[in-house]
Amino acid sequence: MKTALTIVSWLLCLLLNPSYGLAGEDGLDASSADYVFRNGKVYTLDEKQPWAESVAVTGNQIAYVGENGGSAKWVGPETKVVDLKGRLLLPGFIDGHNHYVAGAATKRGVNLTGSQNTEEMLQRIRDYVTANPQKGAYMGFNWEFPMFGETGGTRQELDAISRNKPMIFFNEDTHHVWFNTQAMKLAGIGKDTPDPVPGGSYFQRGPDGTPSGIAIEPDAWQHMAIATGLFGGKEMLQDIVDEVLPLMPKLGITAYHDMGIWAPDMPKGYLGFELLLDMEKAGKLPCRVVGNYATRDGKASPDEHIQALKEWNVRYRSDLVQVTGIKVWADGVFLAHTGVQIEPYADQPDTQGESDWTSDVLARWIEAAYSAGFDVNIHTDGDLAARRSLDAVERVAQKLGPSARLTTLHHLPTIHPDDIPRFAALGVGANMTPVWLVDYKGQYGEANRILGKEKVEKEYGLLIPLLEAGVNVTFGSDIPGTDVAEAAPLFQIQAAVTGRVPGSATTAMPPANRLPSLRQMINGYTLAGARQLRMADRIGSIEVGKLADLIVLEKNLFDIPPDEIAATQVLLTMMNGKVRHREAGW
Numbered sequence: 001m002k003t004a005l006t007i008v009s010w011l012l013c014l015l016l017n018p019s020y021g022l023a024g025e026d027g028l029d030a031s032s033a034d035y036v037f038r039n040g041k042v043y044t045l046d047e048k049q050p051w052a053e054s055v056a057v058t059g060n061q062i063a064y065v066g067e068n069g070g071s072a073k074w075v076g077p078e079t080k081v082v083d084l085k086g087r088l089l090l091p092g093f094i095d096g097h098n099h100y101v102a103g104a105a106t107k108r109g110v111n112l113t114g115s116q117n118t119e120e121m122l123q124r125i126r127d128y129v130t131a132n133p134q135k136g137a138y139m140g141f142n143w144e145f146p147m148f149g150e151t152g153g154t155r156q157e158l159d160a161i162s163r164n165k166p167m168i169f170f171n172e173d174t175h176h177v178w179f180n181t182q183a184m185k186l187a188g189i190g191k192d193t194p195d196p197v198p199g200g201s202y203f204q205r206g207p208d209g210t211p212s213g214i215a216i217e218p219d220a221w222q223h224m225a226i227a228t229g230l231f232g233g234k235e236m237l238q239d240i241v242d243e244v245l246p247l248m249p250k251l252g253i254t255a256y257h258d259m260g261i262w263a264p265d266m267p268k269g270y271l272g273f274e275l276l277l278d279m280e281k282a283g284k285l286p287c288r289v290v291g292n293y294a295t296r297d298g299k300a301s302p303d304e305h306i307q308a309l310k311e312w313n314v315r316y317r318s319d320l321v322q323v324t325g326i327k328v329w330a331d332g333v334f335l336a337h338t339g340v341q342i343e344p345y346a347d348q349p350d351t352q353g354e355s356d357w358t359s360d361v362l363a364r365w366i367e368a369a370y371s372a373g374f375d376v377n378i379h380t381d382g383d384l385a386a387r388r389s390l391d392a393v394e395r396v397a398q399k400l401g402p403s404a405r406l407t408t409l410h411h412l413p414t415i416h417p418d419d420i421p422r423f424a425a426l427g428v429g430a431n432m433t434p435v436w437l438v439d440y441k442g443q444y445g446e447a448n449r450i451l452g453k454e455k456v457e458k459e460y461g462l463l464i465p466l467l468e469a470g471v472n473v474t475f476g477s478d479i480p481g482t483d484v485a486e487a488a489p490l491f492q493i494q495a496a497v498t499g500r501v502p503g504s505a506t507t508a509m510p511p512a513n514r515l516p517s518l519r520q521m522i523n524g525y526t527l528a529g530a531r532q533l534r535m536a537d538r539i540g541s542i543e544v545g546k547l548a549d550l551i552v553l554e555k556n557l558f559d560i561p562p563d564e565i566a567a568t569q570v571l572l573t574m575m576n577g578k579v580r581h582r583e584a585g586w
């Protein structure tokens with residue numbers, strides 16, 4: 001009788017609760033979940049069961065998703081039961097474009113954000129130097145040209161603080177560097193040093209031709225940054241990684257797509273992957289990383305780079321880390337008139353931007369990558385860069401036939417509307433940085449000035465048309481294009497859904513019909529991100545059998561005013577079945 005009852009209740013369970021059956025198929029033991037989350041609002045991103053109350057986790061896998069009642073049997077003597085008290089449980093956020101290792105390299109030292117003038121910047125630098133006398137060199141970030149006023153930024157201003165130790169300070173988009181005399185000397189730069197790219201990357205100079213203190217664009221400052229010892233080597237990367245990666249669980253990020261790990265000297269990116277593997281071995285890597293081999297060299301043959309990528313793919317492969325793609329730059333940025341445009345720039349009608357990465361070149365690289373089994377990620381800023389990339393994918397598809405490989409275009413501030421349906425037709429993905437769709441640091445206003453109002457109206461920030469066309473759209477904060485703290489997906493989501501940078505009084509917003517919904521943003525930061533990483537069978541939604549990457553939020557984002565999203569705390573972050581962050585009391 002007892003057996004009969006057991007069988008009946010088991011059958012009932014099976015009938016009433018389909019996930020129980022699924023759990024059985026996966027062979028997970030129903031009596032010994034490591035964690036059971038109960039009484040929550042679980043937004044699963046699983047179409048079959050969009051909302052649930054409870055989730056059980058066994059090892060690193062999700063074992064149960066459903067109603068509270070169904071999770072009781074997963075609770076054993078060792079099970080940790082978390083009462084969510086109605087809080088929102090989501091899949092861990094997936095950042096689809098970032099440089100947590102390389103990008104953060106330029107966002108260290110003295111933070112100059114918000115300084116009103118040169119004296120304020122110098123005071124912050126002086127304070128920092130006084131507080132850190134042991135350092136052999138000093139760096140900082142986030143100055144802006146207007147802060148200098150008349151002086152324009154000079155070596156002598158910095159020399160007055162330190163004559164013997166090198167100093168370099170990055171501007172807010174990290175394109176330019178303010179340096180002192182010692183930094184210049186160590187790099188062997190002087191009056192006779194030619195400008196690397198006259199008019200493109202160069203030194204501002206005094207009356208006698210000696211560099212006066214500002215280096216424009218990376219070609220001019222890279223060598224100096226390395227010569228000062230501030231850039232380079234495993235130790236520096238280790239410092240950054242120790243500083244930056246622990247932030248990720250606090251922001252709710254459980255996986256990210258790395259778009260190039262080493263900025264000034266790309267092929268050395270392997271050092272970064274070595275560090276990530278070391279961290280993983282020590283149990284300290286808090287997130288999954290899908291990496292790229294990155295190169296800007298459009299004149300090179302793809303073969304030697306693809307060969308290097310093959311080696312990285314074998315060498316840097318673990319539970320949490322893999323290198324599966326190549327990252328290339330189809331152009332520069334419209335803000336510097338280096339984004340490649342279909343029509344000339346509105347404010348500089350003699351230029352459309354230049355790039356070595358024509359459709360022919362891109363097609364060669366895509367074909368080489370696909371043939372070797374790798375995905376392709378392309379930086380595309382101007383509408384012509386996007387069009388060339390789509391042309392290239394189309395050509396490769398015609399030649400190779402349907403491919404399992406994926407090309408994703410990144411940034412896409414402008415897209416010609418004719419090209420939108422081509423993304424969907426060719427299966428090309430899109431990644432965007434949400435704050436750049438709004439007036440982040442005056443960017444929306446700059447777009448109007450540089451690209452022209454007409455083009456901005458027609459082509460700028462076409463996130464909604466992409467989504468409506470069925471394109472896989474993902475999001476990422478792209479440090480150093482934004483600050484490390486702005487990597488928070490909740491900050492980015494609020495910016496996108498409200499049309500303004502959180503905490504700012506910005507009024508220039510994109511039109512309301514270009515603002516995405518909360519659901520679309522969460523999808524982009526979870527399931528769509530997983531598709532871009534080619535991990536949608538394992539992460540991105542809360543389903544039985546998927547890996548346990550989960551976050552608990554302080555407030556239900558669906559119930560609060562959109563301008564409270566960014567300030568919502570991530571209370572708990574689980575990655576691969578392990579709790580990586582937990583607020584006190586949780």
Ligand SMILES: [Zn+2]
Binds near residue numbers: 097098099259478
């Ligand atoms: Zn990037």
